Amino acid sequence: MSDLHDLTTVRPGDRPALVARLAELFPDSVRGQPLDAVCRVAIRGGRQAALERLAAIDPVAYATTRNHVGGSVTKLSPWIRHGVLSLAEVRDAALARARVPEDATKLVSELGWRDYWRQVQAALGLAIARDIEPPAARRRGGQPLDRMPDDVLAGATGLACIDAFVRQLHESGWLHNHERMWLASWLVHTRGVRWQAGADWFMEHLLDADPASNHLSWQWVAGTFSAKPYLFNRENLETFTAGSHCSACPVRGRCDVEGTYDELSSRWFEPGGEGGRPPLRIPPAPPWRAGRETARPRRPLVWLTLDALAATSPAALVHPDQPRVFVFDPEWLATERPTLKRLLFISECLAEIPGLEIRRGDPARVLAERAAALECDGIAVTDTPCPHVRRQADALSTTLPITVEPWPLFCRRDGVRDLGRFSRYWSKVGASALVPTSDSR
Ligand SMILES: Cc1cc2nc3c(=O)[nH]c(=O)nc-3n(C[C@H](O)[C@H](O)[C@H](O)COP(=O)(O)OP(=O)(O)OC[C@H]3O[C@@H](n4cnc5c(N)ncnc54)[C@H](O)[C@@H]3O)c2cc1C
Missing domain, CATH: 3.40.50.620 (HUPs)
Incomplete structure (x- = not known):
């Protein structure tokens, strides 16, 4: 010691x-x-910095802009992950800033994802590091790569967006949710990297690194804990970044995320899809x-x-x-x-x-x-x-x-019998998550 x-x-x-x-x-x-x-690094640890950030949240602007990389997201994840702020406390702050509770619905349901991933981790323990379901789609090509490719780690893939995400992750330790999804999708589906290698890399760098939210989000993108794989396409990137990456990209218009979802899907996956997977049921842990x-x-x-x-x-x-x-x-x-x-x-x-x-x-x-x-x-x-x-x-x-x-x-979880999908979980607990602490005592 x-x-x-x-x-x-x-x-x-x-x-x-x-x-x-x-x-x-x-x-x-x-x-x-x-x-x-x-x-x-801009984000500082500690309760004081957390409370300053909490005071700035805007649940109404959040609901309409959260998908945009420059949108009104809270950036509270590093403090929430480390229990410096509780989910209940953030929910209460969001409700206090809302004119009617419905104004805070979107932000509270996103807090719900964190709650959900942690319930799944409590139920499955170390097994969250392995595929929870067989992949929803079979990727074309050979065996997945077990380690991160060097050009990605060096931020030298030649794709302006991917290289920018890598730099930001390495330098700041934080990425917007969409950037995480795009980066994870591109690595797993386009580059053929095993999701665990990407997840481990995120764990090294994210200030909010948390096996529950991280591994299970990677599985959600990979299609090993979701109904279908999440695909990154350029049009979506343009919409939510105001074209900032594509306008300066050397491979604009001919990159490997160019195309509709159907085109990308048939480029990367064997035909057939999800067929044959039994519905997933995960009983909650006591x-x-x-x-x-x-x-x-x-x-x-x-x-x-x-x-x-x-x-x-x-x-x-x-x-x-x-x-x-x-x-x-x-x-x-x-x-x-x-x-x-x-x-x-x-x-x-x-x-x-x-x-x-x-x-x-x-x-x-x-x-x-x-x-x-x-x-x-x-x-x-x-x-x-x-x-x-x-x-x-x-x-x-x-x-x-x-x-x-x-x-x-x-939230009240007494009625939850199955953690197989977030939508099923949230349908049981979502209404109770909108009750402020002062009213639930
Ligand atoms: C591949 C991948 C890896 C991820 N790894 C992590 C991780 O290690 N740690 C982590 O906290 N989040 C992770 N997330 C979830 C999400 O991207 C971040 O929580 C969110 O972007 C943090 O920014 P924010 O605080 O501005 O979120 P906001 O959108 O402002 O949301 C408020 C809070 O709700 C919670 N939250 C929102 N969305 C999610 C979500 N999809 N999953 C879980 N919690 C959510 C977070 O605690 C967040 O701080 C990951 C997502 C993906 C796609």
């Missing part, structure tokens, strides 16, 4: 010092990106209780995970005076290979949490040691579908009581 306490003693807001220290502690995360470029039911600890050590990086996250809020620990897990570092800008966002969130210990090591072992040293009688953790956290908590629960603190209610 190593102590990363000095991460919390870097003067608040001193990004260059924080970036330099992170680069020393996590040299594998630098991967050629100049440190001053990382310092210029609420998570770590290990066996034991006595609730009275003086727990609060374990802050990647899903709960704020003093306002449930476990920290319920136990405000108890010690808190965040653990950088070497297994996570090796698996997701987060780049320095991701670690910067996370560290800026951690820096705002008073009284936090930051450690590196196997979480179950670190937590057991710290709980003993701090005379804690158990562990408190915020609810999460993350299979790694659940596994660690289950291991710990054989020796220490664990309490799982729930998130504020986003």
Whole structure:
């Protein structure tokens, strides 16, 4: 176990010092990106920055412009992903800014996608990294590529749009939803890259990188968790980017996304389509209780995970005076290979949490040691579908009581029996998601 306490003693807001220290502690995360470029990443971690962004959301403009790359999207995903803002809190803010609840319907249903993906992750665990269904269409050509092509990683494909998306992902760690869909579709269907290779690449760079939203969105695009594959065509790109990429593109008019959906579909896929796939049914998981039911600890050590990086996250809020620990897990570092800008966002969130210990090591072992040293009688953790956290908590629960603190209610899921498709899920829970927290108590 190593102590990363000095991460919390870097003067608040001193990004260059924080970036330099992170680069020393996590040299594998630098991967050629100049440190001053990382310092210029526009999105800042922490609750304060999240609240500023939340104050600026406009649900009415969102509903009409969200598909446009320059539209009024919230850009809240990095904070929502890390539990710095809860879905309920964002929903409440959207309703507060709407004249009538219907004005917020579109934004709330998009929040619903995140909720849905996480329910699917809770139900399937690590299996979300494998095809959930057989592909909806069979791609022409040979075996898919298992790794990202070098020209793509270098942003040198010759397609102005794709190269711009790659640069933006590498430099800023954030892409608009449409850009993610186009990039993923082009990689999987046009270049024949296995969706897992693209998803892993996104996980390295996105500031909101989250296996549930990321892997399952890639599967949705690939057609391994959707009724049909999502296709990227140039006309759609022109419509939602005001032609900004195509006007300067050296292959304008003869690129590989030129054509109607039908033309592209018959170019990339064997005839036949979805036939033969049985309807997908995914039973929801029961609420998570770590290990066996034991006595609730009275003086727990609060374990802050990647899903709960704020003093306002449930476990920290319920136990405000108890010690808190965040653990950088070497297994996570090796698996997701987060780049320095991701670690910067996370560290800026951690820096705002008073009284936090930051450690590196196997979480179950670190937590057991710290709980003993701090005379804690158990562990408190915020609810999460993350299979790694659940596994660690289950291991710990054989020796220490664990309490799982729930998130504020986003929607009522009692009637949900099947997570096979978002539309079925939302038809059961959507109306309850439009009820503000103040009315649901
Ligand atoms: C291939 C691919 C990979 C993706 N990877 C991630 C990821 O790792 N992490 C992540 O948070 N989102 C991911 N998304 C979903 C979506 O693109 C982003 O959540 C959204 O673009 C973030 O921008 P925003 O905050 O302005 O969203 P807004 O449109 O303003 O929506 C508000 C919030 O709702 C949630 N949300 C909206 N759309 C989606 C969606 N389709 N799926 C899940 N949540 C949604 C997010 O929390 C978002 O912050 C991915 C989408 C695709 C197509």
